Amino acid sequence: MFDIQRYPQINPPQxxxxxxxxxxxxxxxxxAMASPLIGQYDPAMTGYMNEVxxxxxxxxxxxxxxTMLVDGTxxxxxxxxxxSAIRPGDRVLVPVFGRFGHLLCEIARRxxxxxxxxxxxxxxVFSPQQIEDAIxxxxxxxxxxxxxxxxxxxxxxLDELGDICRRYGVLFYTDATASLGGNxxxxxGWGLDAVSAGLQKCLGGPSGSSPVTLSPRMEEVxxxxxxxxxxxxxxxxxxxDDEIIYSNYFDLGMIMDYWGPERLNxxxxxxxxxxAARECARIILEEGLDNTLxxxxxxxxxxxxxxxxxxxDTFGSPAHRMSNVLGVVIPAQVHGEAVRQxxxxxxxxxxxxxxxxxxxxxxxxxxxxxxARKDCVLQTLAALEAVLNRLGLKTVQGAAMQAAWDIxxxxxx
Amino acid sequence: MFDIQRYPQINPPQxxxxxxxxxxxxxxxxxAMASPLIGQYDPAMTGYMNEVxxxxxxxxxxxxxxTMLVDGTxxxxxxxxxxSAIRPGDRVLVPVFGRFGHLLCEIARRxxxxxxxxxxxxxxVFSPQQIEDAIxxxxxxxxxxxxxxxxxxxxxxLDELGDICRRYGVLFYTDATASLGGNxxxxxGWGLDAVSAGLQKCLGGPSGSSPVTLSPRMEEVxxxxxxxxxxxxxxxxxxxDDEIIYSNYFDLGMIMDYWGPERLNxxxxxxxxxxAARECARIILEEGLDNTLxxxxxxxxxxxxxxxxxxxDTFGSPAHRMSNVLGVVIPAQVHGEAVRQxxxxxxxxxxxxxxxxxxxxxxxxxxxxxxARKDCVLQTLAALEAVLNRLGLKTVQGAAMQAAWDIxxxxxx
Numbered sequence: 001m002f003d004i005q006r007y008p009q010i011n012p013p014q015x016x017x018x019x020x021x022x023x024x025x026x027x028x029x030x031x032a033m034a035s036p037l038i039g040q041y042d043p044a045m046t047g048y049m050n051e052v053x054x055x056x057x058x059x060x061x062x063x064x065x066x067t068m069l070v071d072g073t074x075x076x077x078x079x080x081x082x083x084s085a086i087r088p089g090d091r092v093l094v095p096v097f098g099r100f101g102h103l104l105c106e107i108a109r110r111x112x113x114x115x116x117x118x119x120x121x122x123x124x125v126f127s128p129q130q131i132e133d134a135i136x137x138x139x140x141x142x143x144x145x146x147x148x149x150x151x152x153x154x155x156x157x158l159d160e161l162g163d164i165c166r167r168y169g170v171l172f173y174t175d176a177t178a179s180l181g182g183n184x185x186x187x188x189g190w191g192l193d194a195v196s197a198g199l200q201k202c203l204g205g206p207s208g209s210s211p212v213t214l215s216p217r218m219e220e221v222x223x224x225x226x227x228x229x230x231x232x233x234x235x236x237x238x239x240x241d242d243e244i245i246y247s248n249y250f251d252l253g254m255i256m257d258y259w260g261p262e263r264l265n266x267x268x269x270x271x272x273x274x275x276a277a278r279e280c281a282r283i284i285l286e287e288g289l290d291n292t293l294x295x296x297x298x299x300x301x302x303x304x305x306x307x308x309x310x311x312x313d314t315f316g317s318p319a320h321r322m323s324n325v326l327g328v329v330i331p332a333q334v335h336g337e338a339v340r341q342x343x344x345x346x347x348x349x350x351x352x353x354x355x356x357x358x359x360x361x362x363x364x365x366x367x368x369x370x371x372a373r374k375d376c377v378l379q380t381l382a383a384l385e386a387v388l389n390r391l392g393l394k395t396v397q398g399a400a401m402q403a404a405w406d407i408x409x410x411x412x413x
Numbered sequence: 414m415f416d417i418q419r420y421p422q423i424n425p426p427q428x429x430x431x432x433x434x435x436x437x438x439x440x441x442x443x444x445a446m447a448s449p450l451i452g453q454y455d456p457a458m459t460g461y462m463n464e465v466x467x468x469x470x471x472x473x474x475x476x477x478x479x480t481m482l483v484d485g486t487x488x489x490x491x492x493x494x495x496x497s498a499i500r501p502g503d504r505v506l507v508p509v510f511g512r513f514g515h516l517l518c519e520i521a522r523r524x525x526x527x528x529x530x531x532x533x534x535x536x537x538v539f540s541p542q543q544i545e546d547a548i549x550x551x552x553x554x555x556x557x558x559x560x561x562x563x564x565x566x567x568x569x570x571l572d573e574l575g576d577i578c579r580r581y582g583v584l585f586y587t588d589a590t591a592s593l594g595g596n597x598x599x600x601x602g603w604g605l606d607a608v609s610a611g612l613q614k615c616l617g618g619p620s621g622s623s624p625v626t627l628s629p630r631m632e633e634v635x636x637x638x639x640x641x642x643x644x645x646x647x648x649x650x651x652x653x654d655d656e657i658i659y660s661n662y663f664d665l666g667m668i669m670d671y672w673g674p675e676r677l678n679x680x681x682x683x684x685x686x687x688x689a690a691r692e693c694a695r696i697i698l699e700e701g702l703d704n705t706l707x708x709x710x711x712x713x714x715x716x717x718x719x720x721x722x723x724x725x726d727t728f729g730s731p732a733h734r735m736s737n738v739l740g741v742v743i744p745a746q747v748h749g750e751a752v753r754q755x756x757x758x759x760x761x762x763x764x765x766x767x768x769x770x771x772x773x774x775x776x777x778x779x780x781x782x783x784x785a786r787k788d789c790v791l792q793t794l795a796a797l798e799a800v801l802n803r804l805g806l807k808t809v810q811g812a813a814m815q816a817a818w819d820i821x822x823x824x825x826x
Binding site for chain 1: 415417420422423424425426427428430432434435436437438440441443444445446447448449450451452453455457458461464467468471484485486487488489492496516519520522523524525611613619620621657658659660661662663679680681682683684685686688689691692695698699757763
């Protein structure tokens with residue numbers, strides 16, 4: 001017998017989310033979602049949609065007209081771009097340096113692409129030369145990259161790849177879910193044709209809306225498919241034409257017609273998520289994007305200094321680390337999951353585990369978005385040290401905190 | 414030069430949304446979204462996911478284990494089911510009685526189905542016999558139906574179709590986006606294999622989360638594809654196997670593994686939308702689903718009586734009307750859009766326009782979810798009558814309101 005009394009009003013525990021994301025959303029973003037709804041074609045609504053486009057152009061550092069939201073999680077934005085850009089049989093190149101590179105391969109395969117990947121061990125990234133060599137060898141139509149891969153905590157340099165892609169006539173996409181807002185990303189300056197993101201990392205919001213931006217070159221690729229598809233839309237069954245996108249929901253041609261002045265009806269906008277996405281961008285631009293980037297860099301440095309001050313090793317080359325997620329080598333004397341569990345239960349602080357080749361080897365500690373703050377970093381360091389001590393691992397008393405404080409002091413923060 | 418001052422905090426106008434949806438969300442659902450976030454595998458989070466499954470089983474009237482959320486709008490749920498169930502070349506039958514039937518055809522075509530449709534004029538629905546005859550003729554693998562189609566305001570009877578589908582070995586799906594919670598729907602009793610919905614109609618929430626339920630039969634169809642797909646997942650490129658689902662995001666096999674005890678990582682849950690979906694179900698079950706259905710029926714009747722008391726004609730046979738959206742024939746003396754505009758500007762009340770064969774012929778007035786209330790109905794009737802009078806259309810003074818009050822009085826409300 002169903003008993004509604006067993007389902008009280010929602011009341012989640014207060015956690016400090018210092019893993020690789022999602023993190024605690026900025027309360028202003030959460031409150032924006034509680035705003036009353038308005039109709040889909042209310043002038044107030046279409047006005048907000050236009051504002052969202054303008055605000056996110058700034059975050060992506062782009063003039064791209066088609067800068068908008070896909071209604072779903074960050075993975076929805078990835079899939080919308082891949083499904084809309086890849087025709088069955090297209091060859092794509094994916095440099096894989098962590099889990100999310102494998103995801104791009106997997107999605108591209110489902111788009112019936114011919115997927116070619118190159119690999120480096122987890123903990124390394126690719127040089128531009130390695131990627132250019134692979135492009136020369138593979139001759140792909142698209143280069144699919146991950147900017148920051150939280151599985152390894154590393155950041156793939158992208159700034160030289162746009163020129164390479166132009167030279168070989170390759171479309172250039174990056175998944176910036178984990179990096180955008182916390183690490184420099186220059187869509188236009190780097191020659192990116194498509195970028196997708198999610199709100200739940202450095203952007204300080206909840207998962208559920210995926211900002212994307214498309215270059216004019218990418219727009220033309222998508223519009224050409226749409227023109228073909230419209231010509232045969234009324235056929236009674238599949239005629240084998242590879243131009244038809246395998247999705248209505250993720251058809252960026254339709255989504256452009258919905259965000260553009262045509263306002264052609266598509267999905268029913270996830271208005272509350274759109275309000276959150278607008279607020280996330282607004283908060284960053286109020287701080288100033290450069291300041292937001294500097295804030296992530298500062299707190300990332302302080303976290304790393306504190307970890308090292310505790311006598312622990314950090315993972316990956318500092319030259320290629322994301323500012324917002326730090327890999328911490330789990331010391332041999334403790335069990336990684338026991339530490340995580342005690343942090344969660346006793347301190348309500350969540351840090352990340354790892355998987356794949358790094359399983360059991362590193363923790364991943366994030367300091368991003370709303371949680372790229374001094375108090376979050378210091379609380380996490382103090383709690384982690386206390387748990388390690390309790391589990392029998394000795395540290396030099398005060399050294400970890402002092403190392404972090406030194407960073408803050410020298411930055412005047 | 415970008416000027417953040419031009420983008421103040423969000424502040425949408427207060428509207429009374431009495432169109433075909435989205436409608437004003439219940440403030441409790443909006444507030445649930447402002448709850449703090451928790452980690453994806455936090456015991457509190459997986460607990461909430463299990464609760465969501467239990468609550469929505471009650472709303473769908475089902476024992477189906479796989480009753481869960483797709484992260485996206487109602488269209489995302491439709492597409493997840495169609496992409497996961499339809500293999501390229503599968504024959505599907507779609508009885509089309511309005512716009513959303515055409516949408517099912519369109520999505521099924523993109524899944525490379527062989528799509529066969531049957532049609533009735535907008536304003537009618539199908540008899541079970543008509544559908545059985547078509548099944549006998551077409552011999553489809555799936556029957557794709559719309560339960561309530563807001564474009565015509567009509568409700569397709571589904572209660573006899575499950576037996577028919579069983580007899581011919583057909584999988585039976587319905588899109589209940591516009592009907593669920595406001596019109597009887599009995600997933601198990603009617604033999605449905607898959608149902609999808611959205612929060613933004615009778616369920617009283619915002620768009621952005623799509624509850625779905627899958628029968629054991631549908632589960633087996635999806636799991637079989639997943640088994641095949643897992644066998645070839647590591648191939649370097651597409652080998653032509655039609656069992657691979659054309660989407661990672663909408664692969665219900667993966668989504669089951671994420672909601673099930675395996676908790677295999679898939680997308681990053683849109684936690685705030687999940688909180689809203691939980692609250693929407695909770696609110697209905699607190700009222701009691703039968704009471705919620707009766708409430709929609711009562712206010713739908715009162716609205717229709719008031720409209721008729723105003724001397725206006727309602728659209729479609731009362732035997733097949735949805736309880737929650739009423740078609741109102743636009744009187745010849747006024748311009749439909751002028752009336753809608755004045756209602757929105759002067760009263761902040763939104764009613765719906767129409768499209769397709771009904772464009773310019775009817776308004777669509779909704780009374781559903783949080784807005785299935787006496788005050789909403791009476792405000793809308795009074796405002797509409799005032800606007801019509803102002804635009805020169807005479808009505809019998811007091812008759813419309815009296816007709817609605819009579820309904821409420823006789824129901825003791």
